Amino acid sequence: MGSGPIEIEVAFGFVGESILWRGGNEGCIQDGFEWWQKVFSQRTLIAGTAHSHPWNVPACPSSRDEATFAGWESTFGRRMLWWIVTLTEAQCFQWNGSVYAPLDNPPFVLQDADLLRTLSLDGGIDYGKCTRTSNA
């Protein structure tokens, strides 16, 4: 696929299990109608998303990420959990009333953090590796 690492996103369920995967590009993950259709159809199962920032950087959301988090929560009508996975860190964020703050004790371990890194570095999703993916 592409030449460099890309951002990958996975929507996960309430024990951190992967539900839906999608790939982006070097700098971001574009929203798309098809993705939203899948997300919305499984909205009762989805607790949040994780996406990669596939570099050696601190795990923290961009302003675009925070706008996206707020959009999901507005659509879903509830607060959610947001993981950022870099090559060296994985951090879960949640709205604390004023900002998306890192959680010291997230309710679960993100099950596929390493797979998220691997797919990002491979430059795309080989859906055969995503064994718990219900669809793509």
Ligand SMILES: [Zn+2]
């Ligand atoms: Zn991001």
